[in-house]
Amino acid sequence: MTVRFDEAWAGAQTVGRGLAEFGWPTVVVRDMIGRVSLVLDDRHQELADGSAEEIAARLGESAGRFASPAAVLRASEMFAPDGVFEDRSVVWSDGARLFGRLERGVVGGEWTQVADAPPARRVSLYGFKGGVGRSTASFMLARHLAEQGRCVLVVDLDLESPGVGPLLEDQDRYPPFGIVDHLVEAAVRNDDGLELVGRSTRIRGSGNGEVWLAPSGGLPRAGYDYLAKLNRAYSSLPLDRGSGTSFAQRLSDAVAATEEQVTHLSRSPDVVLLDSRAGLHDIAAVAITQLADLNLLFAADNRQTWSGYSMLFTQWRDAGIATVMRDRLKAVAALVPADAAGYLQSFRDHAQSCFADFLYDDATAGDGDAYNPPPNDVDAPHYPIPIHFVGELVGLDSDARESWHRSELVTAAYRDFLGATTSLICGGTDV
Amino acid sequence: MQFIALLTATNPFTGWNIADRYAGGNVFTQQCANDHLTVAMNVAQIHEQAILNGFVP
Numbered sequence: 101m102t103v104r105f106d107e108a109w110a111g112a113q114t115v116g117r118g119l120a121e122f123g124w125p126t127v128v129v130r131d132m133i134g135r136v137s138l139v140l141d142d143r144h145q146e147l148a149d150g151s152a153e154e155i156a157a158r159l160g161e162s163a164g165r166f167a168s169p170a171a172v173l174r175a176s177e178m179f180a181p182d183g184v185f186e187d188r189s190v191v192w193s194d195g196a197r198l199f200g201r202l203e204r205g206v207v208g209g210e211w212t213q214v215a216d217a218p219p220a221r222r223v224s225l226y227g228f229k230g231g232v233g234r235s236t237a238s239f240m241l242a243r244h245l246a247e248q249g250r251c252v253l254v255v256d257l258d259l260e261s262p263g264v265g266p267l268l269e270d271q272d273r274y275p276p277f278g279i280v281d282h283l284v285e286a287a288v289r290n291d292d293g294l295e296l297v298g299r300s301t302r303i304r305g306s307g308n309g310e311v312w313l314a315p316s317g318g319l320p321r322a323g324y325d326y327l328a329k330l331n332r333a334y335s336s337l338p339l340d341r342g343s344g345t346s347f348a349q350r351l352s353d354a355v356a357a358t359e360e361q362v363t364h365l366s367r368s369p370d371v372v373l374l375d376s377r378a379g380l381h382d383i384a385a386v387a388i389t390q391l392a393d394l395n396l397l398f399a400a401d402n403r404q405t406w407s408g409y410s411m412l413f414t415q416w417r418d419a420g421i422a423t424v425m426r427d428r429l430k431a432v433a434a435l436v437p438a439d440a441a442g443y444l445q446s447f448r449d450h451a452q453s454c455f456a457d458f459l460y461d462d463a464t465a466g467d468g469d470a471y472n473p474p475p476n477d478v479d480a481p482h483y484p485i486p487i488h489f490v491g492e493l494v495g496l497d498s499d500a501r502e503s504w505h506r507s508e509l510v511t512a513a514y515r516d517f518l519g520a521t522t523s524l525i526c527g528g529t530d531v
Numbered sequence: 532m533q534f535i536a537l538l539t540a541t542n543p544f545t546g547w548n549i550a551d552r553y554a555g556g557n558v559f560t561q562q563c564a565n566d567h568l569t570v571a572m573n574v575a576q577i578h579e580q581a582i583l584n585g586f587v588p
Contacts, residue, residue: 132584132585133585137583139583173579178579179572179576183576204584204585
């Protein structure tokens with residue numbers, strides 16, 4: 101019988117778990133094209149003669165053509181078994197570290213690498229699906245916070261389709277360099293002196309308030325090749341002998357550099373908004389799991405959105421980081437139509453169901469400590485902050501209509517969102 | 532990536548000639564042997580990881 105990709109992975113795990121039950125710590129590894137290997141630690145408990153061949157045969161049956169040519173590796177015969185058993189990407193099934201899974205040679209690994217304590221001032225705005233008004237919301241939030249006298253830095257991390265940058269500033273006034281420049285220049289340790297931030301002239305905060313922009317690319321000019329940089333932006337780098345710098349670290353360094361520049365030019369930003377790109381992309385993964393303390397998850401109430409978030413949450417649940425991550429999330433209901441009450445109730449029900457399936461605790465009777473808030477719990481991560489649909493923002497040309505954000509309809513549409521997010525970010529009640 | 536790091540570094544076997552394998556133990560230092568052994572182990576480890584990652588056909 102033909103064994104397909106998913107079945108091969110499940111089958112390999114069954115074989116691996118069997119070995120773990122007999123006391124051999126085992127990691128099942130899936131390589132860059134989906135082939136599976138078993139790495140088992142026989143340094144403390146010997147494997148009987150012929151057993152490795154027997155295990156390889158079972159793996160061959162379970163994984164079919166997805167069984168790796170190096171199907172079974174024994175720690176006692178490896179040069180560097182700890183390269184597997186101590187790899188930070190191994191997802192162990194329990195604290196005893198007897199059985200683990202390891203994905204190698206692929207993008208997407210950053211989704212499960214959660215940072216312990218990202219800076220509290222950083223907020224990411226993310227939508228599984230694009231086109232939900234995320235960049236516009238970033239602009240509105242930055243303006244609102246600045247009007248309260250705060251220093252706000254907005255980092256445009258939507259490198260493939262920059263959105264918030266052009267809203268915040270005329271591109272002719274961009275700083276000379278952007279995030280992609282930091283990524284390519286830092287790769288050759290040439291990032292000193294890059295001017296990465298500029299103060300928005302489109303938003304003038306009241307009093308002390310100010311908004312700074314770190315665009316994805318710098319001032320458009322002859323000879324400035326954005327695409328050539330973007331094509332090199334996502335790689336991890338070999339910097340020192342035997343080690344490298346991950347894409348996550350590179351992006352983190354770029355964001356930190358923009359914060360330092362604002363601090364140097366004015367003052368330390370009170371709030372840093374990371375406008376993350378949509379979809380299951382590594383940029384979003386790093387922003388959400390490692391850079392930000394609060395993640396605003398934009399969603400429209402439809403099946404494909406919840407199906408997308410389910411995929412994302414599944415990874416967090418399986419990696420054992422659901423508890424950490426759920427505390428950093430808040431849903432945003434984007435594009436809420438005129439019939440808001442009915443729409444939002446449906447949104448709450450679907451959101452609660454999606455969060456409960458993967459991120460909340462199983463609510464069993466009598467377990468008072470289990471975290472499983474009901475649909476209408478206002479403080480729960482799934483309970484959405486609404487942004488109402490505004491027809492006049494569809495296809496907006498912000499250059500031609502600079503005062504778009506001051507219209508009554510826009511102000512009304514964002515009122516709840518601005519109040520609730522400001523309270524979440526800055527504490528207290530927003531005024 | 533680790534291979535690239537090795538390839539771009541200075542060749543750790545510079546100064547070693549193939550005929551040196553017949554040399555007596557008294558004509559090279561323990562340090563020299565240790566250095567070569569360390570690098571050889573490193574190459575073997577990276578090759579092992581490359582197999583697991585699926586980079587080796």
